Amino acid sequence: MRIKVGFGFDVHQLKEGHPFILGGVNLEHHSGAFGHSDADVLVHAICDALLGAANLRDIGYHFSNTDERWKGISSLILLKECVNLLAEKGWTVGNVDAMICLEAPKINPHVPAMKEHISTASGISLEDISIKATTNETMGFIGREEGVVAYAVCLIER
Numbered sequence: 424m425r426i427k428v429g430f431g432f433d434v435h436q437l438k439e440g441h442p443f444i445l446g447g448v449n450l451e452h453h454s455g456a457f458g459h460s461d462a463d464v465l466v467h468a469i470c471d472a473l474l475g476a477a478n479l480r481d482i483g484y485h486f487s488n489t490d491e492r493w494k495g496i497s498s499l500i501l502l503k504e505c506v507n508l509l510a511e512k513g514w515t516v517g518n519v520d521a522m523i524c525l526e527a528p529k530i531n532p533h534v535p536a537m538k539e540h541i542s543t544a545s546g547i548s549l550e551d552i553s554i555k556a557t558t559n560e561t562m563g564f565i566g567r568e569e570g571v572v573a574y575a576v577c578l579i580e581r
């Protein structure tokens with residue numbers, strides 16, 4: 424069996440009064456992530472990790488942020504498309520491990536629901552999806568709650 428590793432990163436601005444979709448969960452918060460799609464930074468990082476592992480470029484290459492088809496789209500749909508792109512090349516996903524860097528709100532209570540959404544959209548087993556979070560200890564743009572960052576790594580196999 425051949426295995427490959429992938430890495431993904433994404434960042435989005437937080438804006439007052441904007442919806443905050445993270446891992447497919449609509450978080451109740453005074454501000455939310457802004458982007459062309461639903462700006463789900465966690466799912467975007469996972470998409471880029473998967474595409475990177477398969478050497479299939481990146482999320483913006485396949486789903487341009489100037490294309491009206493993707494305006495406001497659920498990133499879980501883009502994730503499913505990424506998994507399909509990998510499947511076309513014979514790849515299945517081994518596991519995904521992700522890290523969200525966010526000052527507030529607390530992510531821990533929402534992790535089970537996020538994993539459910541990601542698993543349902545992608546077909547990746549729940550036990551192969553790990554989601555973690557950290558604050559930035561009040562420092563920088565994350566600390567000032569101006570933005571949210573996510574990192575993800577994955578293994579793929581065929």
Ligand SMILES: Nc1ccn([C@@H]2O[C@H](COP(=O)(O)O)[C@@H](O)[C@H]2O)c(=O)n1
Pocket residue numbers: 524525526527528529530531532555556557558559560
């Ligand atoms: N948005 C966040 C940030 C952190 N957590 C959880 O809190 C723990 C402590 O965070 P520190 O940044 O103070 O080290 C962290 O390990 C996470 O379990 C969270 O749920 N949501």
Ligand SMILES: C[C@@]1(CO)OP(=O)(O)OP(=O)(O)OC[C@H]1O
Pocket residue numbers: 433434457458459460461462463467482483484486487488493494
């Ligand atoms: C997801 C896409 C497509 O709508 O747009 P955004 O929501 O702005 O997100 P980004 O992280 O900039 O990734 C690029 C695009 O693929």
